[in-house]
Amino acid sequence: MLEMQAENELVIEKLTQEIYELAGEEFNINSPKQLGVLLFEKLGLPMEYTKKTKTGYSTAVDVLERLAPIAPIVKKILDYRQIAKIQSTYVIGLQDWILADGKIHTRYVQDLTQTGRLSSVDPNLQNIPVRLEQGRLIRKAFVPEWEDSVLLSSDYSQIELRVLAHISKDEHLIKAFQEGADIHTSTAMRVFGIEHPEDVTPNDRRNAKAVNFGVVYGISDFGLSNNLGISRKEAKAYIDTYFERFPGIKNYMDEVVREARDKGYVETLFKRRRELPDINSRNFNIRGFAERTAINSPIQGSAADILKIAMIQLDKALVAGVYQTKMLLQVHDEIVLEVPKSELAEMKKLVKQTMEEAIQLSVPLIADENEGATWYEAK
Structure with a gap:
């Protein structure tokens, strides 16, 4: 861990100098206010990617991810944030949990998540980052x-997709899994009208994967458009076509929401309930969240079970x-x-x-x- 800590310090210092060079000045990279002023006032990046509040411009992750393709400095800032987080929370943070025997003893809690998944605490060993090599x-x-x-x-x-196939009884999804097909390639073929698996490009598969997992979480066209960097119109077309090609999934989603409205809860395959008190709320946003929860909970909860x-x-x-x-x-x-x-x-x-x-x-x-x-x- 000490060796990793030293290596990360060198990476952080290198990124810091590269960011300063691209910015043309030194500033506090960890200050959202200073970062916002630099990006949107001094460097003149498009304002439509952010929103200004009383405390300054938003430099949240979703804002920076949209800016990264058009501004090299932003990609460096995202890398800096990720590695700094890895360094402070994990490489340094985990050392505080090492006992005299050289071990770390996490605890598992059953009732922290409403889906039924186990939660690791003191320390959390379930969220060690894997997107960057430094995290892995x-x-x-x-x-x-x-x-x-x-x-x-x-x-x-x-x-979760296998549970979805079972619960929804969608014949096309079931067939793909029973035949041992690559499910994302299979989805790409059905949604994008591609005849042969070898004609599915990596980008086609990536988009299909986003749709597959997005559907499990009740993703909207807005959410999918942000995830894939496409227009809302394109995203809506993807989702609509998906439901046309996998009608069993659409039927499941409609039916589980109807049942939740009647009963006030949903169940996993093992009859474990999740109460949904807001499923009939008059507030559109609150009701929408409850509906997405009704769709996802039987899937995630059954997988946890x-x-x-x-x-x-x-x-x-x-x-x-x-x-x-x-x-x-x-x-x-x-x-x-x-x-x-x-x-x-x-x-x-x-x-x-x-x-x-x-x-x-x-x-x-x-x-x-x-x-x-x-x-x-x-x-």
Whole structure:
């Protein structure tokens, strides 16, 4: 961690000097007020990308991300912010949680999220950043306790979309998963009218992926247009075509909102409820949020339930088999275990089978595994 800290300090200093050079002056990069004045007054960047308040121009992440393609300095500022955050919160911050035995002991809380997902606290090990290499490198600090062991990571593949296929009963989504197709490529073909998988470009797949996951969270044309950098008209066309090509999903969304209005709650596959007191609110924004929650909660909540079932079954199997393997972490859809090398081959089969057979859906559950000497290598 100390080595990482020193390396990040060099990166931060280099970025700082590059930002000063592009700005033509030195200023406090960490001051939103000074940054706003520099970008929108001194450098004259387009005002339509921000809004001015009593405290100055907004320099929030979404503002900077829209400016980055037209202003190289903004890309540097975004990189600076990300690495500075990694440095302060994780590289330095996590060191405060290291105990005398060299370990960090997080806690898991069951009732912090309404979806039912476990939450890691004191410290939170579920939100270690992965978008930048500097963030991913933090995982190198997490190693097995014993020299003859490795870390095994097993991660559900696209579990929320698989749950969506099962709940919505959409025949096209179910067929794609049953045939083992790349779901984002398959979606791109149906939404963009592409006949052959090999004709789907990386950009087509990226756009289809944004639509797939956006639908799960009830994304609007405005939200999708921001995510993809396209017009709202194009975004609306994507969403409309998606629902035409996957009618079962549209039917599910309409039906679950109707039921939520009648009952005041929604349920996961395992009948765990989420109350929705605002589902019939007269306020459009409040009601809209409740409707999106009604759509998403059965999907996210069921995925969380499935992972917990897999963890319980895996724990029972580890105890029954008197294995030395132990579960260490649960991060979103991933389980991390410490496995003696002598048990690795058997454990890879056991973990994969347990996760994939935790529940029977209309589509297969898939768990992807990797092992390594560090959490970084295992992921």
